[in-house]
Amino acid sequence: MAKIGIAVFPGSNCDRDVHHVLNSVVGVSAEYVWHTKDRLAGYDAMIIPGGFAYGDRLRAGIIAAHSPIMGEVKKLAKEGVPVLGICNGFQILVEAGLLPGALMMNDSLRFVCRWTSVVVKNNNTPFTNQFAKDQRFMLPVAHGEGRYVADSKTVRNLRTEGRVVFQYSGDDPNGSVDYIAGICNREGNVVGMMPHPERASEPILSPTGSSDALLVFKSLVSYLSGSSSTTTSTSTFSSFSPSHSSSHRPTRTAAIPAEKQV
Amino acid sequence: MEKPRRIAKFTVHVIIENKPYINDPEGETILRDLISRGGYSDVTSVRSAKLLKMVVKSKSGREAERTVRKLCEDLRIFNPVVSTCTVTLAGQAQS
Numbered sequence: 001m002a003k004i005g006i007a008v009f010p011g012s013n014c015d016r017d018v019h020h021v022l023n024s025v026v027g028v029s030a031e032y033v034w035h036t037k038d039r040l041a042g043y044d045a046m047i048i049p050g051g052f053a054y055g056d057r058l059r060a061g062i063i064a065a066h067s068p069i070m071g072e073v074k075k076l077a078k079e080g081v082p083v084l085g086i087c088n089g090f091q092i093l094v095e096a097g098l099l100p101g102a103l104m105m106n107d108s109l110r111f112v113c114r115w116t117s118v119v120v121k122n123n124n125t126p127f128t129n130q131f132a133k134d135q136r137f138m139l140p141v142a143h144g145e146g147r148y149v150a151d152s153k154t155v156r157n158l159r160t161e162g163r164v165v166f167q168y169s170g171d172d173p174n175g176s177v178d179y180i181a182g183i184c185n186r187e188g189n190v191v192g193m194m195p196h197p198e199r200a201s202e203p204i205l206s207p208t209g210s211s212d213a214l215l216v217f218k219s220l221v222s223y224l225s226g227s228s229s230t231t232t233s234t235s236t237f238s239s240f241s242p243s244h245s246s247s248h249r250p251t252r253t254a255a256i257p258a259e260k261q262v
Numbered sequence: 263m264e265k266p267r268r269i270a271k272f273t274v275h276v277i278i279e280n281k282p283y284i285n286d287p288e289g290e291t292i293l294r295d296l297i298s299r300g301g302y303s304d305v306t307s308v309r310s311a312k313l314l315k316m317v318v319k320s321k322s323g324r325e326a327e328r329t330v331r332k333l334c335e336d337l338r339i340f341n342p343v344v345s346t347c348t349v350t351l352a353g354q355a356q357s
Contacts, residue, residue: 100343102343105287151343154343
């Protein structure tokens with residue numbers, strides 16, 4: 001049975017939510033891994049949960065990015081092990097160099113905590129294979145530094161290589177370039193997202209009663225069990241091909257301001 | 263440049279600033295809602311930045327500055343994607 005590790009830093013505060021969803025809702029084995037651990041063995045996937053690791057000192061995610069566990073996460077990521085960073089976890093992955101760009105203070109200068117709608121732009125990752133392409137679903141954001149920015153070349157590459165995994169849809173909570181809510185690395189196994197799927201995986205938590213965000217975790221389980229194909233996704237993650245993905249990217253990108261000021 | 267033979271303490275300033283193409287809502291708000299509103303119309307731009315003051319044990323100021331430059335690069339004290347980092351020697355620290 002697959003075993004999933006949940007990295008815990010001083011200041012993590014979504015680790016228990018992820019632990020609950022994986023163990024009690026999805027029904028897969030997941031356990032906490034303290035940040036000082038410098039050897040990770042036996043984990044089929046790693047989740048870097050949200051929170052305020054090290055109190056966001058210096059810059060959100062930077063101090064955690066230097067912790068022993070992240071050295072191990074980098075090794076696993078290189079081996080193709082799925083890694084998901086949620087909110088502060090996304091910031092940590094960016095600061096660790098596993099994902100490009102940066103997450104800056106929201107353009108509103110405010111901490112934004114509200115439900116939002118995102119659209120799945122790439123349903124060919126270990127964390128999105130159970131979604132239909134362009135599927136919209138609701139989940140909350142809760143961050144002060146979630147404005148995704150990168151230089152225009154990086155953004156262009158993310159777009160053309162199908163590495164924009166989630167986009168905000170009909171909402172702009174933080175001023176991210178291209179409304180980016182989540183991205184993946186070139187290989188597709190490392191995904192970072194600002195919204196919180198673990199807070200939207202049960203109907204009781206959702207204002208609309210939907211729990212579609214659970215598909216993020218179900219996708220992982222499906223991927224780990226080697227059956228990520230769905231009726232909506234005909235290709236498995238092992239055949240993840242950026243150029244293939246971009247060939248059927250929707251026209252929505254054209255409707256988005258090509259380069260929002262960042 | 264003074265070069266004491268003995269180990270001394272030097273203060274080195276590190277300024278981390280967003281690159282020009284990154285908008286700076288904090289600086290914009292300070293300019294718009296504080297400075298301009300306060301009547302100081304000659305001020306046309308404000309950019310916020312973070313200042314770190316480091317006290318470094320070193321044989322010379324230049325070496326202290328070099329040490330800080332290196333650690334800024336090695337430890338990603340600034341995010342090179344979006345920020346610039348200016349390292350300046352402020353002088354010998356009071357010990």
